[in-house]
Amino acid sequence: MQSIRRFQILLFSFSLIAISACDDGGGKKQENNNNSNNTNAVCGNGVREGAEPCDGTDFGTRTCASEGYHAGGELACTASCTLDASACLTECGNGFVEPGEGCDAGTAGDPGCSSQCTVNPGWSCSGQPSVCVRTCGNGVRDPGEACEGDDVGDATCEAQGWGYGYPTCNADCGLDASGCFTITAIAAGYYHTCVVDSLGRVWCWGDNTFGQLGNGTSEMKSAQPVRITEISDAAAISAGEYHTCTLLANHTVKCWGGNIYGELGNGTTTPSATPVAVSNITDAVALSSGRNHNCVVQQAGTLRCWGSNFDGKLGNGSTSQPAFPVAVTGIANAVDVVAAENHTCALLGDATVKCWGSNALGQLGTGTAIPNSTTPVAVAGLSGVDALSAGGFHTCALLGDATVKCWGSNASGELGNGTTTDSNSPVSATATGVAGVRCGGAHTCALYEDGTLGCWGSNEYGQLGDGSSDPLSTSSRSVAGLAGASVFGTGFSHNCAVDGGRLFCWGDNAFSQCASGEDNTLRAPSPVSF
Numbered sequence: 001m002q003s004i005r006r007f008q009i010l011l012f013s014f015s016l017i018a019i020s021a022c023d024d025g026g027g028k029k030q031e032n033n034n035n036s037n038n039t040n041a042v043c044g045n046g047v048r049e050g051a052e053p054c055d056g057t058d059f060g061t062r063t064c065a066s067e068g069y070h071a072g073g074e075l076a077c078t079a080s081c082t083l084d085a086s087a088c089l090t091e092c093g094n095g096f097v098e099p100g101e102g103c104d105a106g107t108a109g110d111p112g113c114s115s116q117c118t119v120n121p122g123w124s125c126s127g128q129p130s131v132c133v134r135t136c137g138n139g140v141r142d143p144g145e146a147c148e149g150d151d152v153g154d155a156t157c158e159a160q161g162w163g164y165g166y167p168t169c170n171a172d173c174g175l176d177a178s179g180c181f182t183i184t185a186i187a188a189g190y191y192h193t194c195v196v197d198s199l200g201r202v203w204c205w206g207d208n209t210f211g212q213l214g215n216g217t218s219e220m221k222s223a224q225p226v227r228i229t230e231i232s233d234a235a236a237i238s239a240g241e242y243h244t245c246t247l248l249a250n251h252t253v254k255c256w257g258g259n260i261y262g263e264l265g266n267g268t269t270t271p272s273a274t275p276v277a278v279s280n281i282t283d284a285v286a287l288s289s290g291r292n293h294n295c296v297v298q299q300a301g302t303l304r305c306w307g308s309n310f311d312g313k314l315g316n317g318s319t320s321q322p323a324f325p326v327a328v329t330g331i332a333n334a335v336d337v338v339a340a341e342n343h344t345c346a347l348l349g350d351a352t353v354k355c356w357g358s359n360a361l362g363q364l365g366t367g368t369a370i371p372n373s374t375t376p377v378a379v380a381g382l383s384g385v386d387a388l389s390a391g392g393f394h395t396c397a398l399l400g401d402a403t404v405k406c407w408g409s410n411a412s413g414e415l416g417n418g419t420t421t422d423s424n425s426p427v428s429a430t431a432t433g434v435a436g437v438r439c440g441g442a443h444t445c446a447l448y449e450d451g452t453l454g455c456w457g458s459n460e461y462g463q464l465g466d467g468s469s470d471p472l473s474t475s476s477r478s479v480a481g482l483a484g485a486s487v488f489g490t491g492f493s494h495n496c497a498v499d500g501g502r503l504f505c506w507g508d509n510a511f512s513q514c515a516s517g518e519d520n521t522l523r524a525p526s527p528v529s530f
Helices: 002-022
Strands: 123-126 131-134 183-188 192-197 202-207 221-227 234-239 243-248 253-257 272-277 284-289 293-298 303-307 334-339 343-348 353-358 372-378 385-390 394-399 404-408 423-428 434-439 443-448 453-458 472-478 485-490 494-499 502-508 521-527
Touching: 183 234, 183 494, 183 502, 192 234, 192 243, 192 494, 243 284, 253 293, 293 334, 293 343, 303 334, 334 385, 343 385, 343 394, 353 394, 394 434, 404 434, 434 485, 443 485, 494 521
Parallel strands: 183 485, 234 284, 284 334, 385 434
Antiparallel strands: 123 131, 183 192, 192 202, 202 221, 234 243, 243 253, 253 272, 284 293, 293 303, 334 343, 343 353, 353 372, 385 394, 394 404, 404 423, 434 443, 443 453, 453 472, 485 494, 494 502, 502 521
């Protein structure tokens, strides 16, 4: 009996040992073998663990094709165990919409999917290969459409690289920027301003006492630009005291406004509030207006002028008053002409300059004290001229080395040489790195090669644009807030410039010539609205 009892005890003990050996009681952890629920993955050990898409060369089943690239290539793994698909290839036309493609219609093509695998405006595409359906015209701006009807989204002319206007939607639900425009030419006159826009249209504002705004109204002035509706092919614009002229694409000229001295060039002295054709001008390539006279360069390099002939500024050898444009004596190789208060100058094909008219303040640049000349005379010691400008009683030339030389009146420092002494021969302005120069009544402005503007001379009306109230400056002052200027123009005592596609004006605003209905003096640039 005892033997049986001992055997039962031994059998029970062996059973406990066996059970203990088979049950770890939850105390022993199983080894990880790429368990996808493991959050303790180690990047860089060459084994893709947990949520890692790759580690070293271990990509699992991932390939370029699995990532949407069907044209081949090789995946790479970054140091942080993320996929690098930069070496995967795309192929427009293989029927798969791969990353970066909006659609792919395969070799059969689809009118809604372009040859660059982008969705054409007015279409919606889906599937592989893509099947596109026409959506333009359903009244909803669908994916792939730039616009729909009047809905252009947040598109603006300014975002399209233009300063003014409003984009519209074409029949294919694509943006139409034909109504967008910027300013391509500026004529800042004495008390009014006119511009040409990129569509060939003319806009004017400011004083309208003699109809110089050209819109046919009798309003004394306008603080808002008004369009001259009958002109749509303007190439250049110029403005005097009470008149305006424009050079058209067909090489003819039209003028409007005051006509006391025959400034309109139509054989009468009757003013006109709408444009009239200048007689016998059919081959003009350049145009300039002084206070009350105008001149053009003809295709052959000859010159014709009309208007007041005070002091012989028409250059025809007399001071008599003609009824029509007259030929300037002795010039056959002109490339540009600039008209001022009572003198005129021409840039010749050999990069020299000749002037005629009044020389009371040395504005002919001859180095002599002759009172005036009714025919062109050479500017002393001046060569290598790239561009020319004339103001009230002074003239400036831009040279090929990006420097400026000026001559004539300097009472307000308009010659820019650090003095207020008049000069009857060219003197060097302190400005360098100049890309363009314009003369005003008693001030000068320069466009620098870096897109900034600087002005010097009289600042009585804020025409230097630096925000100061200093009466004058004999050296260049930076115009405030303009850093990317292109087209610019100077008037008698105000200026305008295009910056970033938009127009800004500053200086005298007594007649709203800066397109502002508020201050009479603007000492820093103010935006113009169209």
